C-alpha cells in the first residue's frame with residue numbers, strides 16, 4: 050500500500066537517540082533531573098583583571114528514575130552533567146540505545162561477557178537485582194546452592210534481553226528462546242556452569258569466607274510473608290483469581306511460585322518481562338513446557354505448544370506465556386537489596402488490560418473508567434488533565450511493540466522536519482530568520498529552516514512504523530487542518546490516529562473494508578494486513594484472535610453510538626431550574642456515582658464515583674448517555690439514569706475491591722445506574738468565543754487599533770501595561786511603525802517569561818525591524834509608578850483593568866495619568882452589555898440582543914473582578930480625564946458602536962492636553978524589576 054520510496058525515507062529519519070532523549074523516551078516525566086551547583090575558586094585568567102575574584106561554577110546532575118538513582122561528575126555546563134547522568138543510568142540499567150549495531154557474532158561475545166560478570170565475587174556486592182537472587186541461592190540447604198534459574202537472568206537484565214534480540218529477533222516475544230540462547234552463551238564460558246539445562250551458577254565455588262560473609266549479610270527473620278498475586282488459568286473459560294504466596298525471608302520466593310504452579314522447583318519457572326508502569330516488578334511466571342531446544346536458532350514450536358499458549362497472559366506482557374500463569378509483583382530491584390513485594394488486586398489486572406486499549410490510558414488517567422471517553426477534539430480544556438494525545442499514542446505504540454510514532458511538522462513555507470527527538474537551536478545575528486534543527490546523535494547535517502513564526506501555521510503528519518520489520522509503515526496520516534501552534538498540530542494528529550485505532554479495536558465485527566473507508570475519509574492510510582499481523586504477533590495470538598482480545602469493550606461503544614443517534618437519554622431530574630445550562634464548549638463540573646444493580650435488587654455495588662469531575666461539553670469526553678443527561682440539567686439539579694451493562698472486563702477494572710465478588714457472580718439481568726449532579730458550569734474560554742465570533746479575532750483588532758494610533762502620533766516609545774505573554778508587543782514587531790523603544794509591565798512572572806522567550810526569538814531572528822532599539826520587560830504592579838517609564842509617547846492597557854479590583858483600577862488610572870504621563874493612553878475592557886451575545890452564541894451563533902437575557906449574564910473569564918457597562922466605563926474614564934487634564938474619546942472593537950449593545954470590547958483613548966509637561970519629573974522611583982532586556986546596539990558592540 051505504501052511505496053518503497055516512502056519507506057526508505059523513513060529509514061533515514063530514524064534518529065539514533067542521545068542519552069537524554071533515550072531516557073526521556075523510556076521514562077518520560079518520571080525521569081527527574083536535579084542540578085547541584087558547586088562553586089570552586091579558580092586561578093585568575095590570563096586576561097588578568099587584578100581584582101577579579103574568579104569562582105568557577107560546576108554542576109553535578111542527580112538523575113532519579115523509578116528504578117535507580119545516579120549522580121554525575123561535576124561539569125562546567127549543566128547540559129553536559131545531565132547527559133553524563135543519563136549515560137550512566139543507561140549503562141547501569143543495561144539499556145542500550147543502539148543494540149542493532151552489533152553483528153550476531155559480536156552480540157554473542159558481549160552476552161558471554163555480560164553473563165561472566167554476573168558470576169564474579171564482586172558482583173554479589175553490587176546493587177544489580179540478580180545479586181539478590183544469587184545471595185539467597187547461596188543460603189540454600191539443598192544441592193542447588195548458589196544456583197539460580199536461568200530464566201531469572203533474562204528477567205532481571207535488560208541488556209541480556211537486548212543481546213538475545215540481536216541473536217534472534219524472535220527472542221523479544223519468547224522468553225523460552227531467551228533461555229536457550231543464554232544456555233548457548235554460557236556454554237562458551239569457562240566461568241559459568243549450566244546444570245540440567247535449567248540452573249545457572251558460577252563454575253567453581255565462591256571463596257569460603259566470602260560466601261559465609263554473604264550469608265551473614267542477610268538478616269534471616271522467621272517472619273512469614275504473604276503476597277497477593279493472581280492466577281491466570283490457561284483456559285479463557287476459567288476466571289482470573291487472586292491467590293496468596295506464603296514464604297519466609299530465608300526461603301526463595303521463586304520456590305513458592307513453583308509450588309503454586311505445581312512445578313518441581315524454581316528452575317522450571319519461566320519469567321516474563323515486567324508489565325505495567327516503569328518501576329513495577331509485576332511479571333508473569335509459568336512452568337517451562339519441556340526442555341528448551343538450544344540447538345536451533347529458529348525454534349519451531351510444535352502444535353502442542355501453540356495449544357497451551359495462555360492468551361490472556363501473553364497479551365498482557367507481549368511475550369509467549371504457556372500454560373497456567375501467575376502474575377506477581379515481587380522481586381529484587383535496583384533500589385534496595387531487600388526483596389520488594391506488593392499485593393496485586395484483581396481489578397489491577399483488568400486495569401492493565403484496559404490500559405492496552407487505545408483509549409484505556411485516557412479513561413484510567415481521568416479516574417473515570419465508566420464515564421469518560423476519548424474526546425473527538427483536542428482542546429486545551431479540562432479533558433486533558435492526564436497524558437496528552439501524543440503521550441497516549443506513544444504509550445500505545447510502546448505497549449504493542451511498535452516503533453515510537455514519527456511526527457513531522459510542516460510549516461507554511463513547506464519546511465519539513467521530523468520533530469521527534471530533535472533539538473532546537475535558535476540562531477541569533479542571522480541575515481534571515483531561521484532555526485537550525487539538529488537531530489540528536491546523528492552525524493548528518495543540521496536541517497536549516499527559514500521561517501517566520503508570526504505567520505506560520507502548522508500541519509502535522511504521523512507515521513506508525515513496525516519495530517520488527519523496520520521501516521515498514523503501518524499507518525500514515527496527513528491531515529489538512531492547520532494549527533497556529535506546532536504542539537496543537539501534533540496533539541490533534543495524534544488524537545485522530547488514536548480515535549481510528551479505537552474504532553478499529555472496539556468493533557472487531559466491522560469488516561476491514563469499512564474501517565479502511567473511515568480511515569480514508571480522515572486521510573489515514575493503513576497497511577491493514579501488516580497492522581493486523583503486527584498487533585497480533587505481540588500477543589502471540591493469531592489473526593482475529595488478536596482483535597478479539599483487543600476489543601474488550603466492544604459492545605458498549607457500539608451501544609453508546611446507537612443511543613446517541615436516537616437522541617436524548619431519559620433521566621429523572623430533581624431540583625429547581627437555576628437557568629444555567631452547560632452548553633457546548635463550556636466545562637461542566639459534576640459529581641456522579643455509578644452503581645451496578647440487579648433487576649431484582651439483590652445486587653447493589655458502587656463501581657465508580659467522583660465528587661468533582663470536569664469535562665468539556667460537546668466533544669464526546671464522556672459516554673453519550675452522561676453528556677445527554679448533563680445537557681438537560683441546570684446547575685444544582687441532579688438526575689438518575691440507567692444504561693445497559695458494558696463489558697465485564699470494563700466493569701471489573703472499575704470495580705476496585707469488589708472486583709473479587711463481582712467476578713464470581715453472574716451479571717445476568719444487571720444494569721448500571723448513574724446518579725449525577727451538575728455542580729458548576731464554566732463558560733467557554735473568552736478567547737475561544739472571540740475567535741469563533743470575530744474575524745479577525747478581537748485581540749488582532751485591538752492591535753490594529755493600537756497601530757493606527759501609533760502611526761497617527763508618530764510615536765517612538767510605547768509601554769504596554771499588563772502585557773501578559775507579550776502578544777501585543779510581539780505582534781507590533783510584525784508591523785512597520787515608528788517605534789524605537791518598547792516596554793511591557795506585568796505582575797505575572799510566568800507570563801513575563803513567556804513574553805521574553807517570544808520577543809527574544811523574534812528580535813534575534815528578524816533584524817528587518819531596524820527601528821526598534823530597545824525592548825524591556827518589567828515585573829511590577831501597574832499601580833506603582835516607575836520613573837523609567839515616565840513620559841512614553843504611548844501607553845496601552847488592554848483587557849487588564851477588569852482583572853484588578855475596582856479601586857485598584859481607579860488607582861491605576863490616577864497613577865498613569867498623573868505620574869507616567871503618556872501623550873496617549875489606550876485602555877480597553879470588556880463591554881458587559883455584549884456578554885449575552887457571546888454567551889448565547891456558544892449554543893447557537895446568533896447576534897441578536899434581547900434585554901431579558903441580561904439577568905443571568907456571567908463574566909467572560911473567571912479571573913475578571915468586574916465587567917463594566919458602557920456607562921460605568923465612561924464614567925470612570927471621564928472622571929479620570931477631567932482630574933488629570935486629559936481629553937478622552939470612546940471607541941471599541943468587535944461589533945459596532947452605533948448599534949445596541951455597542952462594541953464587544955470598549956476602548957477609551959486618553960490624550961494629554963498639553964504637549965509640554967509643566968514641570969519635568971525628576972524622581973528616581975524604580976520599583977520594577979527588569980526581567981529581560983534587549984538592546985539593538987549591544988548585540989553588535991560586545
Ligand code: SAH
Pocket residue numbers: 748770771772773774776777794795796797800829830831832846847848849852853
Ligand atoms: N494585555 C494582555 C493581557 C491581558 S490579561 C492582552 O491583551 O492579551 C491581564 C493581565 O494583567 C495579566 O497578565 C495579569 O497578570 C495582568 N495584571 C493584573 N493585575 C496587574 C497589576 N496590578 N499590575 C500589572 N499587571 C497586572
Ligand code: MG
Pocket residue numbers: 848849851852910913
Ligand atoms: Mg480579560
